[in-house]
Amino acid sequence: MANLNGKVAFVTGGSRGIGAAIVRRLAADGADVAFTYVSASSAATATALARELAVDGRRVIAIQADSADAAAVKQAVEHAIAALGPVDVLVNNAGIFVTGVIGDASLDEYERTMDINVRAPFVAIQAAQPSMPDGGRIINIGSCLAGRAGRAGVALYSASKSALVGLTQGLARDLGARGITANVVHPGPINTDMNPADGAAAGAMVSVLSLPHYGEPRDIAGMVAFLAGPEGRYVTGASLSVDGGYAA
Template sequence: MAESSGRKVLVVGGSRGIGAAIVRAFAGEGASVAFTYAGSADAAAALVDETGARAVRSDAADRDALVGTVRAEAPFDILVYNAGLLLTGDPLTLDADAVDRLIDVNVRGAYHASVEAARAMPAGGRIIVIGSTNGDRMPFDGLAAYAMSKSALQGMARGLARDFGARDITVNVVQPGPTDSDMNPADGPHAAMMHSVMAIKRHGTADDVASLVLYLAGPHAGGITGAMHTIDGGFGA
């Protein structure tokens, strides 16, 4: 049974990679799906043609633009916040503005989008934020800012789960490990290093993550909230 049929979904950051897989999964179940994108106009247009979803250009780093987009799309049943930036390097030399933009997208955007979505979300609504296994474990150097941002989502989800629980709205974080995407390709230069600390020594797929998101958005997950759901091939085991 298509458990998302007839439900309205907004995916923030949906044009590529994990976000696009989530759009495809919901659209494939008959949901009405809109997704945002910032710079990948061609990818967004191709995904619209493929799935019938609607694309909305909106920069997750711009709070007013993001809140305006969420407000314009509301009310909807499911919010998936997938927008995210990865920044690597020595924290002593990283550009401070780049770090602030990462925080704007990865943390502030997730918070403000979730709060705005909840204003008009019906009972039984779902808020699902895509975090990272690096919120729990960081075995490599150069990723302090990124790991910080993903750990912040954990506290956010626990708090918002309390705040919205009386309205039967759940808030969860999905934490992928190495997942084959433009950001982290399975044949990339760091793949062997990542696989060396994994129990299942391969990248996961975007479809794997989308399947977990579908479950958390569905009726069988109504009692799951304020929780972290790690899908990382044993990276953090």
């Protein structure tokens, strides 16, 4: 497919897992892509991905930016705009998953969770949207735990992803007059190195799904590509689950 030819995409947390699958899919669909990675330890992986995808005139750049640092997020968006042009498709994917029952959670854990999972998308949106062309796309990666915690120990994470839903709905109203859509994609259990399908907790997770298996990163990337492309032009303010029936 080439329905994103001439478009510029920016993806946070794009060097591995779901983020890397999104970067690959948007590039395959024709977009020039900038993506962030968190630290120097990820630089080699991020650089290799950018080089792999930068073929046939496609421009793909990797930018180091810790989403816990608001200034770094803003600078990363500005870097992408300077290098590639205004962002047509913004995907806020970077996030952290802090677990623990509420009595054991620290204020530092709360602040870091909110900084990365909520503040960073807010900052990226503020930096990108002034120059975003009419008809642009904002896609936030949420979680199946935003609407249904399902177990103990996920209060902070669930709260942050629920906040992302509210932010997205407000964005849909704020930016709709410009034809800019804003949506949340809620992954369920996805087979990544951080949550492997053969991990210790996988059996318990699969037992509460309608489809008895983990999803793959490409499943999330496919939904993002739909929302980013022309067929997603009339979908906004929506929460779209790709969760194997976790919420069913």
